[in-house]
Amino acid sequence: MSYREDLHRASDWAADYLERVSDLPVQSRVQPGDVRAQLPDAPPEHGEPFEAMLRDLDAIIVPGLTHWNHPRFYAWFANTGSEPGVLAELLIAALNVNAFTWISSPAATELEVTVMDWLAQLIGLPRGWHGHIEDTASTATIAALAAARTRKPGGAVYASEQANFSVEKAARLVGLEYRTVETDDAYRMRADFPLEDATAVVATVGTTGTTSVDPVPELARRCEEAGVWLHVDAAYAGSAAVCPELRWCMEGADRADSLVINPHKWLFTPMDCSALWTRRPEAFHEAFALVPEYLAATPEAVDIKDYGPALGRRFRALKLWFVLRWYGAEGLRELIREHVRLAQLFASWVEAEPGWEIVAPHPFSTVCFRHDGSDNFELAARASATGEVFLAAMRLRGVDTIRLAIGNAKTTEDDISRTWEVLKSCT
Numbered sequence: 001m002s003y004r005e006d007l008h009r010a011s012d013w014a015a016d017y018l019e020r021v022s023d024l025p026v027q028s029r030v031q032p033g034d035v036r037a038q039l040p041d042a043p044p045e046h047g048e049p050f051e052a053m054l055r056d057l058d059a060i061i062v063p064g065l066t067h068w069n070h071p072r073f074y075a076w077f078a079n080t081g082s083e084p085g086v087l088a089e090l091l092i093a094a095l096n097v098n099a100f101t102w103i104s105s106p107a108a109t110e111l112e113v114t115v116m117d118w119l120a121q122l123i124g125l126p127r128g129w130h131g132h133i134e135d136t137a138s139t140a141t142i143a144a145l146a147a148a149r150t151r152k153p154g155g156a157v158y159a160s161e162q163a164n165f166s167v168e169k170a171a172r173l174v175g176l177e178y179r180t181v182e183t184d185d186a187y188r189m190r191a192d193f194p195l196e197d198a199t200a201v202v203a204t205v206g207t208t209g210t211t212s213v214d215p216v217p218e219l220a221r222r223c224e225e226a227g228v229w230l231h232v233d234a235a236y237a238g239s240a241a242v243c244p245e246l247r248w249c250m251e252g253a254d255r256a257d258s259l260v261i262n263p264h265k266w267l268f269t270p271m272d273c274s275a276l277w278t279r280r281p282e283a284f285h286e287a288f289a290l291v292p293e294y295l296a297a298t299p300e301a302v303d304i305k306d307y308g309p310a311l312g313r314r315f316r317a318l319k320l321w322f323v324l325r326w327y328g329a330e331g332l333r334e335l336i337r338e339h340v341r342l343a344q345l346f347a348s349w350v351e352a353e354p355g356w357e358i359v360a361p362h363p364f365s366t367v368c369f370r371h372d373g374s375d376n377f378e379l380a381a382r383a384s385a386t387g388e389v390f391l392a393a394m395r396l397r398g399v400d401t402i403r404l405a406i407g408n409a410k411t412t413e414d415d416i417s418r419t420w421e422v423l424k425s426c427t
């Protein structure tokens with residue numbers, strides 16, 4: 001069997017999977033240890049044919065997967081390993097570029113700078129900021145806080161009590177104290193906390209729980225006055241700003257010192273791809289630039305390793321490039337708009353149904369709701385156990401709540417309608 005044939009088999013497998021994924025149970029049904037028990041204890045002594053690997057992929061691994069690419073996956077933040085993203089990942093592996101310095105692969109760096117500039121335009125950010133791609137928003141926030149620390153070491157990081165826990169982790173890692181700020185009735189960070197000892201404020205555009213949007217313009221004004229770094233975590237909702245009617249969510253972000261959005265959340269890019277911009281690249285450079293002799297800088301060129309924690313860097317720009325070109329701005333806007341429409345439609349059904357209630361504002365594609373008289377954790381688990389849908393529950397100010405997060409490019413109105421039926425049948 002030739003390698004070319006194996007490649008064809010792999011691409012056929014991927015195409016078939018993407019076609020049949022909606023027929024698979026969304027959430028894996030295996031028990032802890034089930035997958036491990038089917039795998040050999042030791043690695044093979046002799047090389048095996050690719051066919052054998054594909055066979056085990058089907059027999060052992062796929063049943064042990066929760067299918068993130070399923071149109072009825074609504075847990076956490078749903079996402080999409082889109083067709084252009086899948087194609088790009090194959091080519092990225094074939095190219096195997098390590099994009100740490102410009103000279104390590106000039107086109108990788110220049111493409112990264114270009115797609116970051118394209119994305120900045122798409123979401124209405126000012127031109128000319130430094131932008132690069134990190135693996136995750138967690139890493140991007142670590143980088144941002146390390147940059148902030150160069151301006152004011154030893155202070156505290158303030159973020160909303162609804163901020164993602166990655167912010168606290170980042171503060172801990174860079175050795176800054178972490179303080180949470182209360183939120184208002186709509187789960188938005190209050191802007192009237194003292195800033196004297198602050199190194200940084202992290203504002204969230206689209207919090208993990210309810211997708212609330214912190215008052216960025218007011219926080220930006222206060223941070224400017226106090227000389228405090230403002231980092232905006234728009235990991236999920238920043239993508240919404242490709243639609244002019246949703247761009248309100250990024251108001252004030254142009255006054256932030258740094259900003260992250262995750263194309264691997266709501267911009268149809270497979271894991272992993274996190275876009276980080278700053279208007280203070282010199283602070284990132286100060287935090288991260290170290291130039292060992294064997295990595296001499298090229299005059300006039302950007303070495304992206306000098307702006308973040310990692311030396312080795314995947315060629316993620318290629319997949320973002322493919323995604324932006326495949327859909328075009330218009331295609332991206334259509335998908336995001338459709339997701340928001342579906343979420344609002346679902347919310348209207350919940351609101352109209354006696355015994356059910358919406359528990360938080362839902363400006364984007366995520367709806368928090370509950371059934372009165374049910375344990376909503378159990379209800380989400382029962383619905384997910386049907387294999388038809390996968391939903392997560394959480395406690396919101398002490399109240400058990402189900403979250404429906406729409407983010408897969410293949411999710412349709414039929415999916416949403418079926419999901420509602422399943423939920424009602426599980427009460």
Ligand SMILES: Cc1ncc(COP(=O)(O)O)c(C=O)c1O
Pocket residue numbers: 076077135136137138139164166204206207208233234235236262274
């Ligand atoms: C608002 C927000 N910020 C940051 C993160 C962390 O993202 P990542 O998994 O890319 O580190 C999440 C994850 O869901 C999130 O919801």
